[in-house]
Amino acid sequence: MKYYISEINKDGTIAVDDTILVKGVLCSAGSHIMDGFEPLFSAEAVERLEKAGYKLSGKTNVGEFGLDLMGEFSYYGAVSEGGKLAGAAAALVKKGEAKAALNVDLNGSPRRAAALGGVDFIKPTYGTVSRYGVIPAACSGEQIGVTAASAEAAAEVLGVIAGHDDKDGTSLPQASYEYKTDEGVKGKKIAVISELFDAASDEVKKTVEAYAEGLKAEGAEVKTISLEEAKAAQLAWTVLSAAESCNNFSRYDGVKFGYRTPDYKNIDDLYVNTRTEGLNFLTKATVLYGSNVLSKGRYFDCYDKALRIRRLVSEKMAEIFKEFDAVLVPACGEASYEEYDIKEAFEKTYKEALFTAIPSITGIPAMATGGVQLMAAAFGESTLLSVAAAMERRG
């Protein structure tokens, strides 16, 4: 069981996913194909942390390129706690071995890990934290977020890493990067999306219901609503993220860095054997799926349609946030996961995307807290953090 792929400072307090570059520290993204890759520069988020005086503890184990549920298919082995799958960062924070962790959220993996691991994770609005120095997979939706033991700690670290960056063309200048945790819950209107709630297991439903009761007790109004585009968002994000990942992973070809097959006679063999040996089954499935939805005959039926769904879902969510301050939904379908065969991984992650795809595809902020997931309108991080903080104070 490996939490850290590489350790950096013995007295460091912030763990960083191995999909985020730290200058001079080998970076694997959980993959064999990155073998020996030493980054020439640090991610902007890492630079900001270090400039603010935070010390990094090490690089945490992740599933290959962050595609799986929460790290079960790392080349360095799965992380588990008490026989159940667990995220390395969430586990370290839960144990108190790290104050916080930076994680790349592209498919909801750190949100699931936090919800199941009993800690908080906030994925801010797309464009809030620079993606400079993130091993790219699904560029149009992935964001660095923060895992922490409390909403206050998450807000503190997010405030440090958030900010405009000229090196990232999608970095969105915002009026303020200060995050509040004291806005309270009283009077807030919270929506539960039935399509997501209904799809979860009974145990998860109970957790969501209990959270809703807590919110009501704190003076919030909770109402169940329907979002019939939820399934479309799930499929569309799978299409977009697989396509973008397929394109981004093409650079791992054995020519410039990382793993190279010993077995080649020409350039075609070099490409094919390197990638066959260097990538795991889930990554290969993602690449093939992504390649397929981008192919000539399918582009307009798959990729282009997914872009249209992205817009539609964004509009629908904006409608919802005209009436509601936040959305309360499950973070995942099950209350725990056991190790499983990698051949099932693509279907499993697709299934879980129902719960996590909406913030990924629309760019809105989301937070895993108290075993559930909250979403808010773009730039609504303080709403999420305040709700979470109030509920945490309630205990």
Added chain:
Amino acid sequence: MKYEIVIGLETHVELSTNSKIFCSCGGHSSPIEPNDCVCPACAGMPGMLPVMNKRVVELAVQAGLLLNCEISKYTTFDKKSYYYPDLPAAYQTTQWFHPICKNGHVEVTTKDGTREIGIKQIHMEEDAGKLVHDEWTDTSMVDFNRTSVPLIEIVSHPDFRSADEVLTYLKNLKAMFRFAGISECEEGAMRCDVNISLRPEGTTELGVRTEMKNMSSLVSIERAIKYETARHMDALERNTEVLVQETRRWDDTKGRTFSMRNKETAADYRYFPDPNLMPIVIDDEWLGEIRDNLPASIEEKTAEYKDYGFGDKEIEMLISERGLCAILDAVVDGGISPKSAAAWILTECAGILRKNGELVGSLSIEPSKLVTIIKMVEEGKINRGGGKKVLAAVLEKDVDPVQFCKDNSLDAQADEGAVAAVVADVIKNNQNAVNDFLGGKQKAFQALFGGCMKELKGNGDPQVIRSLLEKELEKLK
């Protein structure tokens, strides 16, 4: 049956920018050694993100304006995926769905008359790197210097009807882009994909087409077109072979094309919008700015210089190099008459450069310094010979012209008083020659004149010396 040649061109032009298209590495002319000019971004390292070079957009729009294109208000970048070792990220960032310029046209004039060539579109993209194959060690090496150097690709309609039209068009593009500062268009900086087919004259359906990729020499393009025309003609007329749509490679040594075992026609590039580059909106204000910054075209400059009264030869020399035009225009703006400015540039500057084995086209001088020199001469502060000396010093060591005159007492020599003193001295010290002259020997005048020049170390104005000497000798008669 008579056949008509139908040719369409895709022309890649390297843009003259100081940096690459998505990073701050130097542009096309910077590197010396392989992989000198590479950063994590243009090497396709994971974690890098592209940041758009604004100048590329401006130059692409200017190219579009010169080719009478519609300029898109909304333009986007797309990723084109394929594997090749010179393409580090395994995708090329290009424009597939919303190119920056569309629907242009340009005229070409050949001995067969003037015809209009339609421009389908112009799009921006990044160049790929270069592979170097070493046969001795049986290895291939990659040079990423050229990776991400900005290009525009100009896609014409299949409107060319002869090799002559193709060459004229390419020469015109080259001259136009060089003059506007859009591209230096040096060897290899302009590359063409040539699509060619034949059809019976009078018909409208296109014949079977072959494509020759990546041709940069005009001579090769002409030979290749002629070869392909003959090959197609043989196939159509004498059934020598069955034509298939394919990419062929031109072999310059063998003087013929070869079919390429072609995977590329079957390749699916899987284009999709690049999520890391936001759409670019070119509003009227920005477009207006870019249009205002577009330098005068060759035609406009030629007309302007004709109005100045310049001869055809002078105009041709000036137009051949936009840097010369820029210097001339600045000198004229500095208050010098166009004729005088042209003479100083094309005669004096050219003369000095020629002595050093350089052409006038390589002239590099701060126009204000040239203005100062010309003014000093024209106001009689120094003579023309002195002016040339200052000019030479400015060209060689970039000295300050006024200071140089002072340091070398050039301005003093122009002073009639100083010349008069020398003349008086020479007369006083050469009584024999004076007597000879007064006795009717004209040759003696030359001796006295030479004496004055010698005293003045060649800096005196011959006109001034001659007239003063004549005046003084007259007094003695």
